[in-house]
Amino acid sequence: MKRLNLTLTSLYKNQKGFTLFEVMIAITILAFIMVSVISVTETSQTTADRVIGEDRELLQIETAMSRFEWDFSQIYSPLYFSHKTDPSGFTEEQIPAYEQLIQHYQGNERFSGISYEGIPIPIINSDEKNEVIFLTMSNRRKMQNIKNSHFAWVKYSLKSPEENTEEEGQNLIREFVTKDIFSKEEIDWDDVKDQILLRKVNKLEIEFWDKKSKKWNSNLRAVADGKSLLRGVKLKITYLNPDNNEVYSERIFRPLFPSFEPENMYKFLNEKPDPAKDQSGDDI
DSSP states (O other): OHHHHHHHHHHHHHOOOOOHHHHHHHHHHHHHHHHHHHHHHHHHHHHHHHHHHHHHHHHHHHHHHHHHHHHHTTBOOGGGTSOBOOGGGSOTTTHHHHHHHHTTTTTOSSEEEEBTTSOEEEOOBOSSTTOEEEEESOOOOSSTTOOOOSOEEEEEEEEOOOTTOOOOSEEEEEEEEOSOTTOSSOOOGGGSOEEEEEEEEEEEEEEEEETTTTEEESOGGGSTTTTTOOSOEEEEEEEEOTTOOEEEEEEEEOOSSOOOOOOOTHHHHHOOOOTTBOTTSOBO
């Protein structure tokens, strides 16, 4: 029993705890580990925020470009597959029918005339360098079994933000009109609700492809048949990203209609009868 007590006493005396110095070293190491973890976490969060911001910025410009592509790719004009009516090729019996068709579009600010088939030819407007107005077939029914035309007048332009805001630059907006497509009255775009596609735009340039000169031209009036027929549009947009750094984006858009020369139907009207053929067209 005495020997057991001595043994327990010896073991008790040999037990040692951590010294204050050892505890301070452990706390210091733990502090370094915590700082490293916090630093890595903050770096990851900063990277995530930056990537999200870049994605949001990219999504905005891509959405704006995709919206314009959807409208312009379905721009409508019968001149893509026909040609403008030339009354000089008509007979005296055909002139009254032509005059009856054309009177509705004479003096119409939206249409320049009719095609050979009597289809109205919409006018493409770009009086300002940073706007364009055209007729598109991109309008789609939002609900089934409702009366809604596929046609709509659409306008893209720059507009200054409201006075009570502190936004820099201008807004790229889209305006859409689906009612009274063939009306003679001008569209009051000030009464049309606008859709903001891109904010903080410093500059918007619209250029049109001139098939005759094989060049891009910012003046639509100088483009051959530009008021009624377009083969391509180039958008140049300069805007500010979330960090207020200037970004430049350029994109080219083309209509879905194939590029070909419509057959001149007047050659059949002006063609002199061949005495070698009878009325059925068969050789005598």
